[in-house]
Every structure is written in structure tokens, then in C-alpha cells.
Amino acid sequence: MAIMDDVDQRLISALRHDARASLSDLAILLGVSRTTVRGRIEKLRQRGDIVGFTVVLQGDTKRDPVRGLMMIGIEGRGADRISRQLAGLTAVRAIHSTNGRWDLILEIGTDTLEELDAVLERIRRLDGIANSETNLLLATKKAG
Template identity: 60%
Template sequence: MDEVDNRLLAALRKDARASVSELATVLGLSRTTVRSRIDRMRARGEIVGFTVVTKGDAAQAPVRGIMMVEIAGRGTEKIIRQMQGMSEVSAVHTTNGRWDVIVEIAVDTLEVFDAVLHRIRQLDGVTASETSLLLSTRKHA
């Protein structure tokens, strides 16, 4: 997968019902390019389906956490795109202060959570991180 595929996945995560024409406009690509990339990712098994996520479904990812990430140099946008392409990443926030990016992660098991942390820490330009598990949610927007 390349940067364009990651951007396409991020757009589909935001709105899986978006038409190929809408996706092409958002990404600045032709409809043919968008369609062929979606088809190729489906054929490779990187996209295994399209679905609706309800509030109740979110509870099926019981291991949730936030990861604060420090990034060296000017690679922030590239790293954000790479993280947005990870299915386990539910949100990526830029911020000020000590950390450059805060990542929300939602998975089924601690083992998967650990693997996601490892993948993010291995991204070129990530220099430090701190992670906290979310134990309960009292209010959700």
C-alpha cells in the first residue's frame, strides 16, 4: 500500500458510503483510479468489506487507548497518513505541547493493542510515545 491507498482508506473510514466520484474529488484523483485502487485492495484482502458501525458495535472493541506520539523533523503528515491507514486507529489528532499527535486505538485484545503500538513506534520519524489504556467512558460526544 502506498500513500494514495492510505488516503483512500482514510476517506472510506470517514464515509464508506461515499461514491467513487465523491472520493475522486476529495482525493484529487480520477474515478477510474479510485475504482481500480479499491478493487485492487479488495482483491489483496486489505479491504474485506464495507459495513455500518453502530454505537453498540463500538463496544465490541473492548481494548481502547490513546497513544501520544512525538515525531522528529517534518514527517508528521506522512506519519499521520500511515496511521490513518491502520484499521485499528479510530482517530488521529494533532496537538500542541510535548506530543505532536494523539492516536485513538480500538481493538479486540491486548495482544493486538501491543502489536499496533509496535507498528506505530516503528514508523520512520516516531521518536517517542506514551500510551494509556482507557478504562471506562463516562461521556461520549
């Protein structure tokens, strides 16, 4: 991703909030012309900073009644192998690499707490997992 200036960053933020906002509304919000907004969106798409737009349906947010974030610490250099193993688990919705205390952050979704517990136990048993911490997601205030 190329370096974005303040207008690009504010435009991305506005589109994350409402990807269907009109060029006119975005222009007013950003204090620039409609032509500038159109050009910036096109530039961001061509550069690959914006790779697409999506729709989030109400059913999508209800797909996983039990959701959690699992932070994982990995021993040694097994991150690639562990990431591949985690990607094969159907309950793992996303895998994020990160810096700081944790090496990976997983988004996990299941139908029940019992299923979540089984997934967590399976992940904890993977060779190379040094430690973990899991937090249940109680409510989503903003998605996407």
C-alpha cells in the same frame, strides 16, 4: 470555525449532552426564547460549526473491548507522512494533531491486549516517531 459567543457555546454543550433535547428545553436551559435557539442552531449549521447529528448505539461502545490513547512525538517534519501511514491502520480510530509535548494523539481500538500491543509496536517502528506514551481507556463516562 467562527467565533462563538457564550450562548452558542452553551448551546453546543447542551446539544452534545442531548442532541434530541427539545427547543423548549434548550430555551429554558439557556435562558433565551425558542426562536433564538432555533435561529442559533440554524446559524451554526449554515456556518459549518455544526456539521451533523449522530446516534451512538450501545453496540458502538462495545466495538473495541480494548481501547487506548497513544501520544506521539515526531522527529523533524514528517507529521503529514506519518499521519497518512497511521490513517491506513485499521486499529487507528482517530488521529488528532495537538500542541504541547506531543505532536499527535491517536485513538486506538482492538479486540485484545495482544492486538493492541502489536499495533503499538508497529506504530513505534515508523520512521520519524521519536517517542510515545500510551494509556489504556478503562471506562467511558460520557461519549460523543
